[in-house]
Amino acid sequence: MHLPINPFKAALARNEPQYGIWAGFATSYAAEIVAGTGYDWMLIDGEHAPNTVPSLLGQLQSVAPYVTHPVVRPVSGDPILIKQLLDVGTQTLMVPMVETAEQARALVRAMRYPPHGIRGVGGGLIRATRWDAVPNYIKRAHEQLCLIVQVESRLGAENVTEIAAVDGVDAVFIGPADLSTGMGYAGDASQPEVQASIRGAIEATRASDKACGILAPREEDARRYAEWGCTFIAVAIDVSLLRQAAIDNLARYREPAVAAISHSRTY
Incomplete structure (x- = not known):
């Protein structure tokens, strides 16, 4: 059995x-529905969604037959958690709140086996090796792993600049909501100072x-960030899509004044 190819990483390089x-x-059921809609990648969120390693594994398994590539976001850059996520077959990790090149280098080490890192060897116990069916996994795993x-x-x-320059970092992803909040604008990324920072x-x-990516559910934002150089952009959030579709559907049957519900968060 060959080492599974990471098409997302290859597309970033191109x-x-x-x-x-x-x-x-x-949930695996919802993840599979989303995976069947044709997006290039999907972020399975372990930071703000109520996921655990077993639930993340279930979603990886459910989306495996589809072309949509799963990117897993852990709750933190804990190397023990990273080891578990890689062992269950995660190929692409997006680690939140990286602020220094030192942190980035530590994440690279967490994703690599000695002598280049600290990842523990699971061998035949782990899904990533297809339970020891992938030859030379220890030597070659880094080739198909992607760190965002x-x-x-x-x-x-x-x-x-220093973070992006770290060898082993494949991409940087900008979080407009946290960035704008940290800059004093409470989730309003439209402010000129925030836009300049982005x-x-x-x-x-x-x-x-x-490569650089960003979260931009509003079309005008997504197109602007693409013009600025982002090549992988999250243009939708499944929870928000469901909520807005439900609101819009109900609005067709109620008086407009009663159904005037909106979600106004700016990313």
Whole structure:
């Protein structure tokens, strides 16, 4: 059995645009529905959605037959948790709140076996090796693993050049909601200061010859960030899509004044 190819990582290297969707329902059933809709990638969220390692595993298994590539976001960059997520077959990790190059280097080490890292060897116990069916997994695993670091604070944005330059970091992903909140604008990424910070982070990442991504559910934002250089953009959130569809459906049957419900969070 061959080492499974990571098509998402390959597309990043080719600088191809990839459109993604946030998967926040924390169930395999919902994840499979989303995977069947044709997005290039989906973020299975373990930071803000109520996921555990077993539930993340179930979602990886449920979306495996589809072309949509699963990206897993852990709750933190804990190397023990990273080891578990890699062992159950995660190929692409997006780690939140990375603020320094030192943190980024530690994440790279967590994803690699000695002598280049600290990842423990599970051998025949782990899904990533297909239970020892993949030859030379220890020597070759890093070839198909992809590390995305999230820059979503003022400090992270200030250090993005050094973060992006770390060998083993494949991409930087900007979190507009946390970044704008940390800059004093309570989730309003439309503010000029926040937009300048985002554009600067994109340009610094691209200058390091690394891919840059962002969360942008509003079309006008997504298209602007693509123009600025982002190549992988999350353009939808499954929970938000369901909620808005339910609101819109009910509004057809109630008086407009009663059904005037909106969600106004700006990313």
